[in-house]
Amino acid sequence: MARWQPDAPGRLAAAALDLFEERGYENTTVIEIAERAGLTKSTFFRYFPDKREVLFGGGTVAGLVVEGIASAPPTTGPLDAAADALDALGRTFFTADRREFSGRRQAVLDANPELREREALKRIDITAAMVEALTLRGAPSLTARAVAALAALAWEVAYDQWIEAGNSEGFGPLARRALADVLAAGAVR
Amino acid sequence: MARWQPDAPGRLAAAALDLFEERGYENTTVIEIAERAGLTKSTFFRYFPDKREVLFGGGTVAGLVVEGIASAPPTTGPLDAAADALDALGRTFFTADRREFSGRRQAVLDANPELREREALKRIDITAAMVEALTLRGAPSLTARAVAALAALAWEVAYDQWIEAGNSEGFGPLARRALADVLAAGAVR
DNA sequence: AGGGTCCATGAGACCAAGTCCCATCACCGG
DNA sequence: CCGGTGATGGGACTTGGTCTCATGGACCCT
Numbered sequence: 001m002a003r004w005q006p007d008a009p010g011r012l013a014a015a016a017l018d019l020f021e022e023r024g025y026e027n028t029t030v031i032e033i034a035e036r037a038g039l040t041k042s043t044f045f046r047y048f049p050d051k052r053e054v055l056f057g058g059g060t061v062a063g064l065v066v067e068g069i070a071s072a073p074p075t076t077g078p079l080d081a082a083a084d085a086l087d088a089l090g091r092t093f094f095t096a097d098r099r100e101f102s103g104r105r106q107a108v109l110d111a112n113p114e115l116r117e118r119e120a121l122k123r124i125d126i127t128a129a130m131v132e133a134l135t136l137r138g139a140p141s142l143t144a145r146a147v148a149a150l151a152a153l154a155w156e157v158a159y160d161q162w163i164e165a166g167n168s169e170g171f172g173p174l175a176r177r178a179l180a181d182v183l184a185a186g187a188v189r
Numbered sequence: 190m191a192r193w194q195p196d197a198p199g200r201l202a203a204a205a206l207d208l209f210e211e212r213g214y215e216n217t218t219v220i221e222i223a224e225r226a227g228l229t230k231s232t233f234f235r236y237f238p239d240k241r242e243v244l245f246g247g248g249t250v251a252g253l254v255v256e257g258i259a260s261a262p263p264t265t266g267p268l269d270a271a272a273d274a275l276d277a278l279g280r281t282f283f284t285a286d287r288r289e290f291s292g293r294r295q296a297v298l299d300a301n302p303e304l305r306e307r308e309a310l311k312r313i314d315i316t317a318a319m320v321e322a323l324t325l326r327g328a329p330s331l332t333a334r335a336v337a338a339l340a341a342l343a344w345e346v347a348y349d350q351w352i353e354a355g356n357s358e359g360f361g362p363l364a365r366r367a368l369a370d371v372l373a374a375g376a377v378r
Numbered sequence: 379a380g381g382g383t384c385c386a387t388g389a390g391a392c393c394a395a396g397t398c399c400c401a402t403c404a405c406c407g408g
Numbered sequence: 409c410c411g412g413t414g415a416t417g418g419g420a421c422t423t424g425g426t427c428t429c430a431t432g433g434a435c436c437c438t
Contacts, residue, residue: 004404004415029394040417045396051357113310120309121302145342146375153338186375187336193386193433229388234425282415 008046009057011037016054017104025112052118055105059122062129064089069133078139082130082151083179086158090172094162103163127152150186154179198236200226205243205291214301219363241307248311251318258322259317263329269295271319271340272368275347277362285353292352316341339375343368 005011015036030051034044048054068085076084078172094102109115127148134144158175161167167174194200204225208217219240223233237243257274265273283291298304316337323333347364350356356363 008415030396031394041396042418043416049396051395061416116313117306117310120313121306123313124305124309140374142346142370142374145346146339146371149338149342150335150375153334157334181331182335183375185329185331186339186372197386218422230425232387235387238425240424346381 005038008037008039008043012039012044012047013054013057013090017101018114020055020108021104025108025115052115055109055115056118056122061089061093061122062126064093066129066133069130070136072137074137078134078137078143078147079179079183081134081137082147083176085130085133085154086151086175086179087172090175091168094159094171096170099162102159106159106163123152123156150182151179154182157182166174194227194373197228197232201228201233201236202243202246206290206297209244209297209301210293212322214297214304241304242305244298245307245311250278250282250311253282254315255318255322258319259325261326263326267323267326267332267336268368268372270323270326271336272365274319274322275340275344275364275368276361278344279359279364283348283360285359288351291348295348295352296349312341312345339371340368343371 002032010035014031016028019036022028030044031041033054034040044054056117065085068088069081071088072081072084073128109119130148131141131144135141136146139147155178158178160173161174161178162169162171194250201222205217205222207227208222211217219233220230222243223229233243254274257277258270260277261270261273267321298308319337319340320330323336324330326334344367346367347360350363350367351358351360
């Protein structure tokens with residue numbers, strides 16, 4: 001048996017998700033996660049800064065959104081740039097093959113306060129990244145913040161729908177529609 | 190010397206804020222906080238579920254907002270109900286005498302990831318509470334969510350302005366104006 | 379005044395998360 | 409066959425957080 005099986009972080013994440021589903025997050029120790037992945041505590045903390053982060057893998061999402069916003073044509077308004085970014089996210093990250101995993105992961109997140117807390121932080125950070133990307137396109141500060149907040153809400157709505165079983169639609173279209181709906185709802189007066 | 194000086198939680202919070210300012214959150218141990226307050230680790234964890242929570246006192250804020258939304262006249266629309274709630278918050282919680290403390294506290298929060306994370310969770314929870322309160326008034330789900338998101342943003346904007354030195358305006362007026370500005374900014378199209 | 383009861387606090391054992399330092403061993407090139 | 413490099417293991421150590429039991433003030437009641 002080779003000592004170095006490939007993709008240690010991936011094995012750790014998979015083992016963690018399994019164990020969290022079986023016994024719950026709180027009743028699972030980092031040592032147990034590492035053991036199931038055929039590794040040790042040392043190696044776990046070499047790849048993840050803490051226990052929670054094992055379910056938040058790359059953190060590439062923020063980068064993708066920023067990239068999506070930045071790569072929209074310069075004449076595109078902030079709202080459409082955000083919509084394009086969400087759409088791009090559906091093409092590059094929230095792909096069909098990731099749907100089942102995302103659903104399992106989300107169920108675990110929802111069940112634990114500590115994990116919800118980390119999720120909340122990620123959301124704030126991503127929103128801040130969107131604000132910065134929009135500001136870089138010339139959007140006024142408040143506009144950027146309002147658009148980012150609404151886009152984050154649309155993201156959340158679309159993500160929930162995407163995860164639901166029986167819904168075969170892709171994340172991109174769901175997000176576009178969610179953003180339009182959120183805008184309509186936010187324009188009440 | 191009386192063994193039981195009054196307001197143990199308050200003394201702990203004050204000691205914690207002092208120490209966090211002096212040495213930073215990470216370099217301060219719970220035992221040190223307790224010692225400065227003339228107490229022990231045991232007592233600390235009797236009043237606060239964890240080290241972070243010492244800066245998030247009552248958690249009464251969510252209750253106040255919910256109450257503010259619920260107590261608006263039934264014919265008031267969701268947006269105005271939210272505005273009223275923010276205004277009420279300015280009268281009952283973000284009062285002038287709390288401004289200096291809030292500023293110090295916020296500086297500490299901003300300086301530490303762990304504390305920012307807890308803050309993010311609080312924000313999410315408060316937003317969820319607003320959504321529920323608005324839904325109870327009969328607002329459609331998406332409307333409630335959009336309004337809550339924008340109100341939370343306005344809250345953040347107003348809070349930053351309120352904390353800034355030299356700004357003698359109350360939180361309530363600042364929040365009302367911020368909400369109007371955010372709405373105008375979010376209506377871009 | 380004296381005794382008993384309640385309740386906030388103290389004391390300390392215990393576990394798991396997270397940090398750190400160094401040893402080890404597979405792989406790869408020479 | 410040998411030495412270097414880089415991923416992994418091992419284990420000591422600190423701190424957050426839980427739990428259980430002991431302690432001793434304050435207050436009441438007679």
